[in-house]
Amino acid sequence: MRWRRGKREEDLDRELRADLELETAEQRESGLSPEEAHYAAMRALGNQALLREHVRETWGWSWIESTVQDLRYAARVLRRSPGFTAIAVLSLAIGIGANTSVFSIVDAVLLKSLPIRHPEQLRVFTWNRYGYGAHDPAGMTSHSGYCMGDDYGGCWDGSFSYPAYETFRRALPQFSDLVAYGENQFTVTAAGTADFAFGQYVSGNYFTGLGAQALLGRAILPDDDQPSSPHVAVLTHLYWTRRFGGDPAVVGRLIQVNREPVTVVGVMPPAFQGLLPGREVDLFVPMSAVPATGPKYYSIAAPDIWWVQIFGRLKPGVPDQAAAAAIQAVLAHHIESYTGAAIPASSPIRIALAPGGRGVSILRDSKQTAILILAVTAVLVLLIACLNLANLLLARYAARAKEIAVRVSIGAGRRRVARQMFTESLLLAGLGALAGLLLARPMNRLFLDFLAGTVPLGLDAHLDTRALAFALCATLLTALLFGTIPAWRAARLGTSPVLKETAAIAGGGPRLTIGRYLVSLQIALSLILVVGTGLFLRTLQNLAAVDLGFATDHILTFQTDPGRSGYQHAEALPLYHRLQERITAIPGVESLAMSQLPLIGGVVTNGGVRLPGEARRKPTWFLFCSDSFLSNVRIPLLLGRDLSAQDFDHPGRSAVVNETFVRRYLPGINPIGRIFYPPDWGRDGDSPQPMTIVGVARDAHYQGVRATVPPTAYMPFALRPPGDSNMVFMVRTRLAPMSIVSAVRQAVAGVDPNLPVAQVRTEQDQVNRSLGTERMFGTLVTTFGVMALVLAAIGLYGVMAFSVARRTSEVGIRMALGARRGDVQWLVLRQSLYLAALGVLAGIPCALALTGLVKKLLYGVKPNDLASLIGAIVLMLLVAAGAAWIPARRASHVDPMVALRYE
């Protein structure tokens, strides 16, 4: 195509030349001299460059060519100032990368529909027990599951019994498919190792009803969910890659789930993580496996055990209200059939259907604030980068005013100039986006890791086409944001009488009024981030200063669950002792403490204790632990003694309580030897026997770093509730904790290779993970805060340097008239401080408004913390002064003579 274009150009050239010659000849005939005739002809022809440009436009697709031309020119301009380009691309990359990565998380948690057939038809069944108080109309003996808060402070409960689900399937023609599932933790033994896995029991029609296809093999089918069917399992993509290295041969392999042989029949695609987005799921097994593998508190036969969640596919045309009323009637009838008592008409069980197309995101509720802060921060960073860039571009274009004026005067249209300038912005944004996409992947992993905290996240939040589309939009928007004003200004520069001016005394070149306000705006936004940085740094400092009450150093922790490896409740105790012997025999191991739940793991066992002579139970946390637990984790004893081996061999019903327990429940009396009655823990017919207090321990944190320590009782683990055999091992070692992991694994395998060594980490790591969200925001906001400061410095420097250059002759005059260097420096400094102060003033209310968002994440510091605010303001003003320093010095070294003679 190029040669044709060349030929056309040549053609036009010839045509115009011929015209010019004829015109010249005619002018000569009218009596002008050859030279005059030539100029007259040239005048008649007018602006040739513009004419050619217009003719070229009629040739068509010239916008492609001119765009290529613009791009080439822009690339050349950018290459010529690598410093500016690097700052621009890097700041945009961070901004666009952060936004893309945050978008992919928001998308996965809040927006994306599940990868199933007609997700919009799905409804989640919930029932409301608000108004019943302690009275339970369903006569439940066990309840597991989640609640979603309702508008009245109660909750919409998502759990039903399996028989209720079967009744629904028979009696609800309003739904074309009803599927059920229940969550459970498993111990999976495969390839010679045992480990924990998160799973779901699903109804046989779960996959067919949802329309979810397997990636490899097949999904679970209704036939698999028969009492006589062999056990099968389907793996999620995450688990398949993590545990089986993505080996396709896993399909058809026999694994053990809670010691039961189970055949893997398929692997699901990455996007399918069940109906609870964000919740990690490793495998699905049919409901028919519940009797063989499930815990005692799950049942597919008992109507009084409520644990399954139900999703239904509402038939088109059926209103939600009508369907809910039908469910309500069926459920009431079902409950009456097994409790034998009518549900009073005055307080019926209310059913609500929630849209289920995006699944039930518990994550959505619990991490919403964190995700919102993440999004606000990312947007702020991008805005700051845009403002900074707009500002730098304004200064650059102003400096290029002459070039632009020349281009306009030789025939570039104003629009053409604006387009050229905008192309430069687009190129910058494009480069920034490319670099940003490279950054987005590691950022994504980092954010997800931090968001997860102690519980792993099963989230399909990779950078998919939706995220790429978002990045593209963000890039265009970014270019529009930072490129429009400078391009428009540049085009206007072209028509100002710049060429005639030669840096006149009153000020050479255009002023930068807009630029100044942009800088102030930039400082205002930066202030928000810097205040946030202060708040999070203080929070982290406060959290690090919290005395947990026990020693976290030199401890390796792991968990195992003998119950899921085939041990009966009574067999577990001797097993724990064997494990204790083997592990303490490992060279370098000092001692071993065992407890039923981890310290700083986010979960606790709570209940009420009754003191003799009192009717009301008093809320207390319990930790079931090994002998010498307190001394091994270094919780100091204030009175009495630690739990001893005798308390375990002959469960003498001794307990240690913490000082808060004594202060609150036994004030002013010697607690040693006192008794209390622990809760029943659901043991049938076993009337509670009293515990004797043998010691008082100093308060130590149990649930988390932030939580205040409530009354707590340390109980021998021989007394732990039946059916719960999970055990946390805390191995104290003189060595680096992670260095003994393989020795620990060997020791456990030496006792029983089917025992998993799961959740292996140091106790310090456990504490850090529990503060994942706080640490993420600490790191993130600090990084972005520092970046905002640097960009603010660059922005201010740009404006001040430009202003000084423009006012060189003014400064010269001032100095000629007797101004001293100090005066001139103050002149520049004052302007910079003025701009910063303007930004700070605008930023303070914004910062105060936005820091309310992070209230929940702060610790020991209020969102409107004065020290953080003042610190941020001082820092901002210091940056303003620093940024003005070089231009101020330059101004004060202006030689009046040179300045006045200049140009």
Added chain:
Amino acid sequence: MSSVNMANESSDRLQLLQGTLDMLILRTLLFGPAHGHQIAKHIQRTTEDLLQIEHGSLYPALHRLERKGWIAAKWQAAAKDLKREFKYYRLTPAGKKQLVAEESKWKKLTGAVARIMWPAEEA
């Protein structure tokens, strides 16, 4: 942009209505092929200098019409001076049709304008 200035000097020169130039060019070419300079001079002379065609509009218009297929161009030697070649434009059949269409549109327009401007004469 001296041609603009020159046009402003004599106030009785007229500004062309949008789109009219195309019609004038097509009408001029009805007499036979002509090159750009001739077309401009022809319009100028015929209107006794009332319409001055600027090169800045003429050449883009010629190339636009050529692209639309209403006129075609060919390099030919001039009749007077065989040594020099000019780019001669001629009307194509499509161009003739277009001219008829533009003409009737123009007539309707001027008629309508006239009816408002001089209602008495019409009656």
